[in-house]
Amino acid sequence: MAEYKPVVVQTCPKLGERITQDTLYWRGDKTPVQIKEFGAVNKVDFSPVPPYNYAVTASSRIHIYGRYSQEPIRTFSRFKDAAYCATYRDDGHLLVAGSEDSSIRLFDISGRAPLRQFDGHTKPVHLVGFLSDKYRIFSGGDDYSSNLWDIPSATEIVSYSEHTDYVRCGCASKVNADVFITGSYDHTVKLFDARTKSSVMTIEHGHPVESVLLFPSGGLLVSAGGRYVKVWDVLKGGQLLVSLKNHHKTVTCLCLNSSGQRLLSGSLDRHVKIYSTMSYKVVHSFNYATSILSLALSPEDETIVVGMTNGVLNVKHRKPEERKEKFQKKRQPAYRTYMKGRTYMPKQEDFCVSKPVKRVLRKYDKLLKSFQSSKALDAVLEPPIMLHTPEVTVAVMQELHRRGTLRSALAGRDEKQVNLLLTFVARRVIEPRFTPVLVTVADMITDIYQPVVGQSAIVDRQFLKLQEAIRKEIDYQEELLEVLGMMDTLFATFTEKKDMYLEDNKSNGFTDTIETNTND
């Protein structure tokens, strides 16, 4: 004797992007905060010490924002022309910035006037940064040179003129206090050692380099330029590890997350892509309103700040981790319901008799089991099922149709129920997975309720809606067919040559066979 088999609900695999851990992680943001700056935001830099303020360089000002403040805490505006690349020192006390007027200024974050000014470049300075020993500054300017400065004496230590175009990006090694890297529009990334007179390594990126980044270990170098993000192994003498081409416009900025497992890249195509540094595959991507110039991630990954060409600063905070509410421990059952011998462990020679597992049937299954078609249909027309799991409703309808009782189940309903049914049908009939069943259902409903059309305004409206939905779908299908025709023509032109070959082959086969072409 067979058991009752529950209705099979056909589930389709969800199309579109797959939900991964990363998607969930990066989606967990609060609504972004938009802050308007005076000009294009060319640099965002987080202070490495709590409370993780960040410096935003835009136009001729540098604004320092607090973590949650929308107004700048402090402003450095002593620039005659545009300021560039405001960068914090490792201890978070000093800030250095280049400028359009070819000078470099050093600020104390609590002061207002610059502590030092370094003059030596002849063209605007787009790149400045601290070496990891905290006492030296490196810089790169549009005069193709990259310099090294001493902070206490405010003098130039060394100047390298190896690049043949603007030097626009660079970074210092965190491992070695003498090593820094600059990227230039001459398509190269050069690695300098302050102890030598010339560069120690040159890496050909192939496009004007917009951004470079060293991994915390100092072993891997990431460069961005053109549409490419390239990862190089510095320890192997600058060997290309991987070349990523996921943006369709120039990549302008790069950044790593705190653990170093995700790499973020922002681009003029308005997207920020997040790569896993294990597989170098895109695991997630954000899109923004306009082209992105700068990007920074706070030291604890709590905030993503993106600066754009129209001067808008987009700040996204992660939602604080939801604390799992501790459930109150279930009350122990009273002694009366306490099962005797529940904790008994079976011994080796004990023979265990398993209790038959009681199967729980859904409500509609119970009704279908007892052949109550109308009630079964009622059960799946309840709003929670109908709205959230339409496939269950459709599966039950299909089962009723298989049993030949769909018509009687649909018949004899009042205005409200017919309205409900028609709403469902009109909404879902165009979904390809439901169409075959719902077309039958719609047919039957129109058949059954044809005599009462015109008696209820609500039902009539639903009928019109259904008609409209079907008309739209027909138009859409017609259009699709047209497109298909066009594509067929295109494909036909592609495969012409092959057909010729096939024709040849065919004719050969035919001359050889005894029964020749009567059909072809």
Place this chain on the structure above:
Amino acid sequence: CRAPPAGVPAACGWRGVPGAFPRGDAVSPRRYLLCASGDFVKVYSVATEETLRLMGGHADLVTGIQLNPHNHMQLYSSSLDGSIKLWDFMDGIPIKTFTVGSKLLALYTLAGAEDSVFVVIPKKGERDTFQLVSVKLTKGAGQDLEAQEVSVVLDGVGASPKHIAFGREGEYVVSVKEITLQVYFFKRKLLNRFSLRAVKTKGGDNRFSCVACHPVEDCIATGHADGKIRLWRNFHHKKEYTYSTLHWHHDIVMDLAFSMEGTRLLSGGVESVLVQWHNESAWQKDFLPRLGSPIEYISMSSDGALCCTLHSDNRITIINSNLRFSRSIQGLIKSRDIKTGLVVDPRTKALVLNGEPGHLQFYCLQSDQQLFSLDIVQRQYVHQAGLQQSDLVKVAFSARGTWLATVEEREEVTDPELELKLWFYDEETQSFKLNTRINTPHDNHITDMCFRDMDELEDDSLILVTTGRDCVFKVWVMVEDTDPEAQQRVSWSCDFVGSYHNYQATNCCFSEDGSLLAVSFEETVTVWDSVTWDLKCTFCHPPGNIRNICFGRLTCSKYLIGATDYGFLCCWNLLTCALEWSAHLNVVVLQPDPLSEHIAAVSWLSKESSLFVFKPNEPRPIYIQRNLCKEKILLAAFVPRDEPETTGSEKYLWLRRSQLFFLTDTQELMTLSTKSLEERLTPSSKQLAVEESLPVTPFSLLLGKHRRQESQEEIDLGKLVVHNKHEQASPAVKELLHTPAHVLPSASFLCPIFINSLLISKENKSAEEVADEVDMESEKTEDDSDEERDVTEMEQEDKSHMELLGEMTCKLSKSQEKELRKIRKVDYSWISAF
């Protein structure tokens, strides 16, 4: 086996004719179930569901069996060949044969009627009119007797055995036909006729379908075509009779049965629900639903403890008195229509075909048992006439049986609902697991399906091809999911869609090495490269559509065979792309042998099927069997043998490595056998004669096997192990087998004793040798002493657990006596030698 052609060793082995179950299958108290099946009467053990005996002797369909009311060890059976046979069903021996002459359609016995039985025979001179007659069974000395003393009891009765029933203590007989009910009282010689209205009102249909009589009261229950059950009382009076109506069934009531005391009435029908009506409590009812298939017959055992239902799909269900399903006896399940064809499972060598609706049955040919039934459709099957429900239409196995592809479809007015499922054989659970489900793989019916059979290659080179009436064939390949978090590693997806001039694709077939795919499109056969999916060449042999295609194998792999529905068999050479030969033959089935280059073709010409076996490289068939059977053969399959048969005859060389099975349109499964019927039947009957008193259980068969092995060893080792032959009868084993389970100690304790009892003991042998040297007694006494020694040995072990059991048997003391006697007789002579 029904009349194999004379002089030809062709014979049919299995059959599934459910229509031939007669009513009177009788459950002899609790132990045996008798059932007429085809020309045989089968005896089943109720406890183990196994066929104990097959009693053959009738030349035609057995139509009725009844226990002899005066001797419960005897059985009457009637058959269409016009004879009544009396059997001793315990031994399976026919005692007497009474020849009546005309066809016997039903058989009844009465306790009151001394040495006469009632049969239904066709009335002489009139067609389709039947009468109930009583036949006097003459007491003669011989085995074959003439029973000519026939007296007519009732005229114009129905031909079905369900249409007649005998009332309380045989006082009256009831017969129903169409809308009339006749009651004949034997004592009063009175005939009452009652008629119901013939008009069909509101879907009502008053025609009678079956009748049953209350065993104690004067009450008749009749079933009707519209599902009503009427209970008639007071039918002694012509006018003042009354009836009450019970209605639950929505379709025809197939059978009715009263319990022994008449307190319960069982009814069953198409719904495959057994309904139990309680007499006392205002006809309250109980149900036993989902019995699998429509109930044809219901029968109660004579002590009322068991009841069995016979189903239209060739199955017997045994049901407890409290309406609990107990067990079922099933062989080859008959399905409405075998659409899947005969497929051989490469793993189990079982025959795979449609079973229960929506299921795939794996049928073991060796044991005539269903190995298992795989639920493919996985939907509740509603037993109701006129419903279109999903059914399995195509099945294909991959070469090693790791993948199974099934196609199910449901006929719809608009477009068929199709589903292609791919199942993977799970080694852990030892069953197939659903891997991929593809909705609507084709827009129209799928006509054929095949896997690329490549044994030596990896599994991921598997390719499945389906052909459809939507004029395309599709190639499905396995794709691996790279995501490590995915639930399953592989799934299937469509790789290529091919078509040819918008003709319907009808058949597909891969060449032996898998490099070529042949797809037939109506009249044309196209050959495709299986790597690039380029069309290589086409063959055509008008007129007529291609019905079957297959590639040659082994040495003939360069040939492609095709059969057209205009009656041509063509063989094309793939190297020259030319027609090699063609023959005019209306081929219905074309089946290549997977292990040799032979191809079997079954033709259907003017009401007879013929078999032709040929090799593609020569147009002359190597074996012709004309008039294979009267029915049309629909399907055939080669089943590989476990070991090549050694047959002397040149003629049957092609049957050496695999056996050919056919399925006819009446769903009889047949095979070609090189041995005669007697030869094939003997081993089984030998096996059954092992132990008369015990029902043959798997356990006892196991023991029997063990014993037979030993008897073989005996031959090998001479008389060294002769003494072991009686150990079966040793008390330890007997005690083990006969003591109720609840008083036995734990199995772990008994096991070593039991195992030891089966071992050949060494000391015993040496002792025997010593005995051999010393005393020169006659052979017989030596045997005796062996026996005794054996017994003593057993007994010693026996004691150990007998103490535990706290039981003493007289057998034990007897053996002790024997031991003493033996000691007295044998021993002391060799001591004197010291």
